[in-house]
Amino acid sequence: MRSLAIFASGSGTNAQAIAEYFRNKEKYIIKLILTNKPDAFVLERAKILNIPTMVFDKETFYNTRKILQTLKKEHIDLIILAGFLWLIPDYLITNYPNRIINIHPALLPKYGGKGMYGQLVHESVIKNKDAETGITIHFINNEYDKGKIIFQAKCKVKSTDSPESIANKVHKLEHKFYPKVIEKILKDL
Numbered sequence: 083m084r085s086l087a088i089f090a091s092g093s094g095t096n097a098q099a100i101a102e103y104f105r106n107k108e109k110y111i112i113k114l115i116l117t118n119k120p121d122a123f124v125l126e127r128a129k130i131l132n133i134p135t136m137v138f139d140k141e142t143f144y145n146t147r148k149i150l151q152t153l154k155k156e157h158i159d160l161i162i163l164a165g166f167l168w169l170i171p172d173y174l175i176t177n178y179p180n181r182i183i184n185i186h187p188a189l190l191p192k193y194g195g196k197g198m199y200g201q202l203v204h205e206s207v208i209k210n211k212d213a214e215t216g217i218t219i220h221f222i223n224n225e226y227d228k229g230k231i232i233f234q235a236k237c238k239v240k241s242t243d244s245p246e247s248i249a250n251k252v253h254k255l256e257h258k259f260y261p262k263v264i265e266k267i268l269k270d271l
Contacts (some may be wrong), residue, residue: 083108083109083110083111084109084110084111084159084160084268084271085110085113085156085157085158085159085160086100086104086110086111086112086158086159086160086161086162086264086268087112087113087115087116087153087156087158087160087161087162088100088101088112088114088115088116088161088162088163088164089115089116089117089161089162089163089164089166090115090116090117090122090124090163090164090165090166091117091118091119091122091124091165091166091167091168092119092122092123092165093122093123093124093127093165094115094122094123094124094125094126094127094128094164094165095253095256095257096164096165096185096256096257096260097115097124097127097128097164097165098127098131099256099257099260099261100112100162100164100260100261100264101127101131101133102131103261103262103265104261104264104265107265109268110265110268113133113134113156113157113158114133114134114136114152114153114156114158115127115128115133115134115135115136116135116137116138116149116152117135117136117137117138117166118137118138118139118140118143118166118168119137120137124165125137136149140168143168143171144171147173149174150173150174150177153174153177153178154177158178159181159268159271160178160181160182160183160264160267160268160271161174161178161181161182161183162183162264163182163183163185163222164185164260165199166184167199169224169225169226170182170222170224172224175222175223175224180221180230181271182221182222183219183220183221183222183232183263183264183267184219184220184221184222184227184229185217185218185219185256185260186199186203186217186218186219186220186227187199187200187203187204187215187217187249187252187256188203188206188207188215188216188217188218189214189215189216189217189218189234189236190218190220190227190231190234191227192212193206193207194218194226194227194228195226195227196226198226198227200249201245201249204245204246204248204249204252205245207239207248208239208243208244208245208248212239213238213239214236214237214238214239215236215237215239215248215251215252216234216235216236216237216255217234217235217252217255217256217259217260218231218233218234219231219232219233219234219259219260219263220232232263232267233263235255235258235259237251237252237254237255
């Protein structure tokens with residue numbers, strides 16, 4: 083059996099989509115959802131999904147090995163970032179080489195990097211009059227959004243689109259493809 087941990091900072095729609103996708107797959111289990119925000123709605127979703135959670139602060143994440151110890155204790159095979167905005171520390175990257183993946187709401191390398199997330203990305207797409215946008219699933223490294231690209235999916239941008247309508251299109255792509263890409267990675271481990 084392969085074990086997963088999901089890191090999320092926000093509402094947790096991707097975490098929920100992933101958990102629901104893997105719910106009845108006997109080879110895989112989501113052991114833990116971790117967040118850096120004690121008021122993140124992902125914690126409510128985790129409770130409903132009956133997935134244990136861990137809340138941590140910046141000091142714990144960057145200056146202790148408590149997160150790593152927890153992941154090792156749970157025998158985590160793959161770490162999934164689902165709306166988690168902090169840069170992953172080297173000690174996690176070293177212990178999980180090519181086993182930490184992220185999803186970005188744009189076609190990297192466009193609109194990546196520190197501070198580029200959510201509505202800011204979609205506003206940039208509109209401002210630059212891009213004809214398409216999409217999602218990028220990638221391995222992480224020690225730079226924001228610079229890891230090896232695993233998968234991309236695209237959608238058209240219309241002149242009438244708003245950041246909110248683009249966000250809806252991108253969320254549909256995320257929920258459709260992220261769980262499937264995760265499963266493929268797990269099969270290849």
